[in-house]
Amino acid sequence: MNYQPAEDRYNGQMPYTYCGKSGLLLPRISLGLWHNFGDVDDQQTARDMLLYAFDHGITHFDLANNYGPAPGSAERNFGKIFHENLVSYRDEIIISTKAGHSMWNGPYGDGSSRKNLMASIDQSLKRTGLEYFDIFYSHRYDGVTPIEETMQALVDIVKKGKALYVGISKYPAEKQVLAYNYLNSHGVPCLISQYRYNMFDRSIEQDNLSIASQHGTGFIVFSPLAQGILTNKYLKGIPENSRASRPTGFLQRSTITPEIINKVAKLNAVAELRGQSLAQMALAWVLRDNRITSAIIGSSSVGQLADNLKAMQHLNFSEEEIQNIEQILLGNQ
Numbered sequence: 001m002n003y004q005p006a007e008d009r010y011n012g013q014m015p016y017t018y019c020g021k022s023g024l025l026l027p028r029i030s031l032g033l034w035h036n037f038g039d040v041d042d043q044q045t046a047r048d049m050l051l052y053a054f055d056h057g058i059t060h061f062d063l064a065n066n067y068g069p070a071p072g073s074a075e076r077n078f079g080k081i082f083h084e085n086l087v088s089y090r091d092e093i094i095i096s097t098k099a100g101h102s103m104w105n106g107p108y109g110d111g112s113s114r115k116n117l118m119a120s121i122d123q124s125l126k127r128t129g130l131e132y133f134d135i136f137y138s139h140r141y142d143g144v145t146p147i148e149e150t151m152q153a154l155v156d157i158v159k160k161g162k163a164l165y166v167g168i169s170k171y172p173a174e175k176q177v178l179a180y181n182y183l184n185s186h187g188v189p190c191l192i193s194q195y196r197y198n199m200f201d202r203s204i205e206q207d208n209l210s211i212a213s214q215h216g217t218g219f220i221v222f223s224p225l226a227q228g229i230l231t232n233k234y235l236k237g238i239p240e241n242s243r244a245s246r247p248t249g250f251l252q253r254s255t256i257t258p259e260i261i262n263k264v265a266k267l268n269a270v271a272e273l274r275g276q277s278l279a280q281m282a283l284a285w286v287l288r289d290n291r292i293t294s295a296i297i298g299s300s301s302v303g304q305l306a307d308n309l310k311a312m313q314h315l316n317f318s319e320e321e322i323q324n325i326e327q328i329l330l331g332n333q
Helices: 043-055 073-085 087-092 114-128 147-159 173-185 208-214 258-274 278-287 302-313 319-330
Strands: 016-018 025-027 029-032 060-062 094-099 133-138 163-169 190-196 218-222 294-297
Touching (some): 025 029, 029 043, 073 087, 114 133, 133 147, 147 163, 173 190, 208 218, 278 302
Parallel strands (some): 029 060, 029 294, 060 094, 094 133
Antiparallel strands (some): 016 025
């Protein structure tokens, strides 16, 4: 059956905002393929989630070369679904990928060297079957490669037409500034910066977020639900088939401590008073700051994705709610 996207996908249900000082609009919620799109996952479910997302105004899909498992399989599976269903709508879609974490054997399959980035984007283009990426990121600062080498590779990737824009991910504050300055001076400004951010991990509030805002780069966050901890999934322990129960995931059983469950239960009570699920409130929490362009969500089902999208119906917080949440996170309640 040929896929026909929903005619009302741009009817206002998904707001868009400009990415930093650029002219590019991104949806406030983007779909990430970190989990649930690898070869170990159900491909029909993956297809259904991608198409549901597009039907509901999500125009940005976020990948990385090592997403899977196996590494590379998320890009390959996305490419297959894209070419079978979405290729006619390429100009309506933002596709991003990243390189910098371990991907292939030998000394060149990891890190931030020019060798790694140039090989990585060619591999990613081949796996996805795309002619270009909209955004290509340096996935991390590796602690060794000079910033100038990594950023020049990003500049050249744009000039070669392999990506329209570039970004950085998880760079420490001092390297973040160096990256911005180099890219600006070479005519390829950093479009966007990507960092982890959620109620339990607020480290970007110290430096990264304000630095990005000062330099005019967009800001996109991943793990806004703390890999599912900020949902009602773990209120009664670790259920079967949850992310924490899977041997292939990054979320470990040891992370779900009694202290965390206690905080989650109290946050869930606040969410219920707001008329939201905990996941919806957690998404609203990270999007309340207008310096954040978009939040990347991961989903394991269409139902979960649909629930998350309802967060857009209630993004505002009262001062009392903010104070209550802050006290819960500090452990004072």
